[in-house]
Amino acid sequence: MSEQQKTVALEAELDALRREVQRLRARNAELEADRGFPGRLVDALPSLVYVLDLEERRYVYWNRELAELAGGNIGAAAGPLRGDGLSSMFHPDDIGRIEGYRARVAASESGEQATVEYRARGRDGGFRWFLERGVALGRDPEGSGRRMLGSAHDITAHKHTEQMLERSESLLHAFLEYTPSMMVAVDVEGRLLLVNREIESYYGMSREELLGKVVYDLLPPAASASIRKANDEIAAAGQPGASEHVLVYPDGPRNYLSTKFPIRDAEGKLYAVGTVSVDISRTKQAEAERAEMQRRLIEMQQATIQELITPLLPLARGVVAMPIVGTVDPARAEQILTTLLEGIAARKARIAILDITGVKGVDAHVAQSLVGAARAAGLLGTRVVLTGIKPQIAQTLTMAGADLSGIVTKGTLESGIAYALRARRRS
Structure with missing residues (x-):
């Protein structure tokens, strides 16, 4: 192999090594991202999540939600924070309850959860209600939990609803008991x-x-x-x-x-x-009593009215007079008859003057009723004097064939009274 060929081969091997290094770096980045995923996932939760070393009473992990809620207490910390460092977050009345809860977690069986409700300061500085669940993560040689995982979420709205429900139930109970x-x-x-x-x-x-x-x-x-x-x-x-x-x-x-x-x-x-x-x-009883009282009052008023519209006036011993005014219908004619006869009997009248000067008009039936009243009085031994007969009424009496025999008629009430008094003296 020539030197040139060797050089080409080495360059090829070098390129392959470079590509492998790049692949390994990419894979390493992926692994680093995977290792950070659980942390990012927990940071995205709206709950407060932490890991607490129960023996040393220090936080070894907390998520972003807890860090933001705690403000500088956790956010500025570079390492694990003492467990007491967050005590100012909790409501003073709930510290003992939280300590008892952590003791239960430490003594619980593996995987067994414990819960607690407490108040902690929110972002606005006011106290809010939280529900926390905790579980032991590991145990020391004596069997107690060395670390615990805690997760808390805001239940203020639920607590408010619960309090409103309790208040409503208390209100309903009061109504049921005392209404x-x-x-x-x-x-x-x-x-x-x-x-x-x-x-x-x-x-x-x-x-x-x-x-x-x-x-x-x-x-x-x-x-x-x-x-x-x-x-x-x-x-x-x-x-x-x-x-x-x-x-x-x-x-x-x-x-x-x-x-x-x-x-x-x-x-x-x-x-x-x-x-x-x-x-x-x-x-209802009061209404019935009022109705009865009203009925009696109406009866009394009706009796009074009847006395006013058909008065029987004593003029002298044994002499009475009944002046009649207005329109006489059959019902009033009946009332005149009743009042006249009852008055004559009660006063033992020997002479009764029936004055119709103020009567506006009568029909044939009423005319006969007035004559009948006079005749009925005669049956009681009383002499009847009819006064104030107007031409229209005289015509009605004539056309009706009224029998006035035995009845003294006078043109005016004054002449009728004079006649009655003279007759009384003669008797």
């Missing part, structure tokens, strides 16, 4: 889902005994049918409504005004009907 009204919820089959103390008192059963029972089976037939109908109507309409019911107690029936409303789940499907019932027995 004097009946409060109940039943599903579409009538099974009791919620009852308050008033319901317990009515049925004489505890809440635990009542829940799950069908309310319609606990009521008398009439009340059961009425309440079932009302609940079914609310369920069908899907709208609130009100109705009255009667429940029987040992001391008697009581009236209730019930406001009913549909209860829906998160998807909007109706699954129950709620009821708030207020005892309105006293109100």
